[in-house]
Amino acid sequence: MSRILLIARREWLEQRRQPAMLGVIAFLDAVIAGLALSAMVVLMLLDRDPVAAQQFQDALPGFGAEPGQLIGELVSTVIPLTNWLIFTQFLGMSAVLAGHSVLHDRQENTLPFLLLAPLRRFELLAGKVVGSIGMPFVFYVIFSGGACALIAAMPVAAPHAATLPPSPAWMVAFFLGGPAWAGAIGAVCAIVSTMSRDVRTAQQAVWLVVLFAQFSCGLMLTALLPSGVLVQIGVALAGLGTAALTLWLGSQVISRDLSR
Amino acid sequence: MPVSALISAQALGRSFGKRQVLQDVNLDVQAGELVALIGPNGGGKSTLLLLMAGLIAPTAGKLLVDGRDAEQLALETTGTVGLITARPGFYPLLSGAENLAFFGGLYGLSAAEVTAKAAPLAEELGIGGSLDVAVGSYSSGMQQKLALVRALLMSPKVLLLDEPTANLDPVSADALYRTARDRANSGLAVVVVSHDLHAVEQVCDRVAVVQGTVVHSQALPGEKVVPEASGLLALYQQHVSEE
Numbered sequence: 001m002s003r004i005l006l007i008a009r010r011e012w013l014e015q016r017r018q019p020a021m022l023g024v025i026a027f028l029d030a031v032i033a034g035l036a037l038s039a040m041v042v043l044m045l046l047d048r049d050p051v052a053a054q055q056f057q058d059a060l061p062g063f064g065a066e067p068g069q070l071i072g073e074l075v076s077t078v079i080p081l082t083n084w085l086i087f088t089q090f091l092g093m094s095a096v097l098a099g100h101s102v103l104h105d106r107q108e109n110t111l112p113f114l115l116l117a118p119l120r121r122f123e124l125l126a127g128k129v130v131g132s133i134g135m136p137f138v139f140y141v142i143f144s145g146g147a148c149a150l151i152a153a154m155p156v157a158a159p160h161a162a163t164l165p166p167s168p169a170w171m172v173a174f175f176l177g178g179p180a181w182a183g184a185i186g187a188v189c190a191i192v193s194t195m196s197r198d199v200r201t202a203q204q205a206v207w208l209v210v211l212f213a214q215f216s217c218g219l220m221l222t223a224l225l226p227s228g229v230l231v232q233i234g235v236a237l238a239g240l241g242t243a244a245l246t247l248w249l250g251s252q253v254i255s256r257d258l259s260r
Numbered sequence: 261m262p263v264s265a266l267i268s269a270q271a272l273g274r275s276f277g278k279r280q281v282l283q284d285v286n287l288d289v290q291a292g293e294l295v296a297l298i299g300p301n302g303g304g305k306s307t308l309l310l311l312m313a314g315l316i317a318p319t320a321g322k323l324l325v326d327g328r329d330a331e332q333l334a335l336e337t338t339g340t341v342g343l344i345t346a347r348p349g350f351y352p353l354l355s356g357a358e359n360l361a362f363f364g365g366l367y368g369l370s371a372a373e374v375t376a377k378a379a380p381l382a383e384e385l386g387i388g389g390s391l392d393v394a395v396g397s398y399s400s401g402m403q404q405k406l407a408l409v410r411a412l413l414m415s416p417k418v419l420l421l422d423e424p425t426a427n428l429d430p431v432s433a434d435a436l437y438r439t440a441r442d443r444a445n446s447g448l449a450v451v452v453v454s455h456d457l458h459a460v461e462q463v464c465d466r467v468a469v470v471q472g473t474v475v476h477s478q479a480l481p482g483e484k485v486v487p488e489a490s491g492l493l494a495l496y497q498q499h500v501s502e503e
Contacts, residue, residue, distance in 0.1 A: 003365075003366060006362065006365045006366065010351070010354070010362045013354060013358065014351055014353050014354060017353040017354075017394075018353070108349060108350070108351060108352065109345060109347040109348070109349035110349045110350065110351060111349075112310075112313070112315050112343065112345060112349060113343070113349050113363060113410070114366070115315055116313060116314070116315065116341065116343055117363065117366035117367060118366070118367065119366055257315070257316050257317050258310060258315040258316050
């Protein structure tokens with residue numbers, strides 16, 4: 001465990017000295033949070049003003065909503081979309097960092113010295129995955145968590161309280177399910193990083209993984225939110241199990257032989 | 261009484277796909293011996309060194325380091341082998357001290373233990389004042405000296421150097437060879453891959469010519485000293501200040 005944290009801490013130390021990269025991650029999270037909040041504020045203001053709401057509905061003929069229901073339908077779209085975006089972006093950011101992690105060591109020629117040390121392959125991969133999740137998690141909590149908390153405080157979001165904080169299902173999904181599945185996706189990408197010999201191959205492979213992650217893990221985390229806390233605990237445990245299994249498989253597949 | 265070799269290659273072979281890089285290599289290196297591997301590019305010198313480090317596996321024969329299988333030793337080691345490669349291998353955004361603390365930590369050393377061990381070595385090599393600076397701003401020579409500090413951090417029994425003086429100025433190269441010679445004198449088995457035949461002749465006890473196998477091995481007579489007394493080096497040092 002100590003070597004896993006040692007590797008993760010080194011990753012974080014290096015990332016902290018890459019302000020531009022951290023800025024991009026923070027900016028992306030802030031943009032999603034800002035768009036979601038802006039949309040919800042507009043819907044909340046419209047909801048408070050029946051005349052404006054009617055004018056808004058009149059301006060969108062054929063949208064499909066029954067009279068007087070457009071605001072509610074838009075809220076029902078914005079909240080799941082926000083949850084999906086915050087989960088998928090967190091998964092994607094972690095995956096991209098993990099997908100470059102071991103390759104970075106190969107490029108800097110630090111890999112031989114990691115392999116020379118008494119470091120198990122599982123520890124190397126797990127340390128890289130934890131190191132890849134850490135910084136995106138900080139921004140995910142600050143921006144995404146903050147935006148969702150503000151949205152939850154809006155009266156117009158009240159019918160969706162079960163899929164927003166502080167509902168137990170959302171809390172489990174946000175603090176456990178998201179990181180667990182980020183770990184699972186990160187583990188796949190860390191293995192990709194181990195096997196890649198060049199940045200382009202790693203990037204394309206990671207993009208492939210991220211695409212599937214968005215349409216599987218991201219949708220699962222979002223779609224199952226209304227199913228309650230027990231289901232979310234199950235989703236989180238499945239994520240942790242998948243992460244552990246993937247890391248174990250990776251430790252069996254990757255070779256200590258530097259040439260492979 | 262026969263002395264058991266710290267490194268023993270026995271009918272060693274390694275191929276990459278269909279390309280046989282090394283075959284039937286037999287080579288022993290004793291404690292206290294400094295052996296140079298010389299030969300043409302692509303001859304298998306670096307491959308032999310990586311085999312000795314346990315970083316690649318042999319496809320034939322076996323390689324024992326300190327009496328144990330080299331690859332297995334790499335899994336179990338607590339620092340039997342110290343390695344220096346032509347590209348030193350550090351995290352450029354981290355300082356020298358942070359890099360050493362990280363690599364020392366992998367061997368279970370605390371930051372304080374790393375500092376206690378590394379500081380005298382770094383001072384000896386002239387980079388003591390630069391340990392808090394990001395490695396990315398180090399010169400090639402400083403990086404190689406830091407690599408030497410890392411390699412010696414765990415007090416290894418075997419020191420492997422792969423073209424350690426490539427891209428180094430004469431003073432840095434001299435300091436590196438001097439340290440390697442000192443360590444051999446203090447009982448380490450040292451193997452160096454080098455194209456610098458002049459330094460090899462002056463510093464090493466034995467030379468092995470590697471071209472697909474060890475085609476020739478012979479002792480190098482004479483007192484083994486680093487080129488401190490060399491008139492040309494003295495002249496260089498007189499006119500060029502060290503970093």
